[in-house]
Amino acid sequence: MDTHVTQGQASAATARLVEPPTVLDEGKLCHPAREEIELAAVLHALSDPMRLRIVAGLAVEDKRTCGSFDLPVTKSTCTHHFRVLREAGVIRQRHEGTTRLNSLRREDLDKRFPGLLDSVLTAAEA
16 A cells, blocks of 8 residues: 655645635535435424424524524524524525525425425424
């Protein structure tokens, strides 16, 4: 096995470690494609009362900012909840100015898991 590293390879590796990420990388939000949304991730995301409250709010009024939810948690915890929902494929976030607009991915969830979202929201109301 050859473990020889050239001067150029070492310089490139060091540059990747010390250079800050580009502006393009900072604002990118990852959303799974419809076919990548997994049932276990969705159920996990919906199992938390605060996240369920966010989803119920978006089911009533779509395209809301994170700050429009009156959640009794710290800002960092609120950010965590939105990230879990986004990465599970339950919500979609997009930047608008300095805020993020949140939308429920109802169509994607209904296509992927028919009736799941309505069942969970109905059970949460009871």
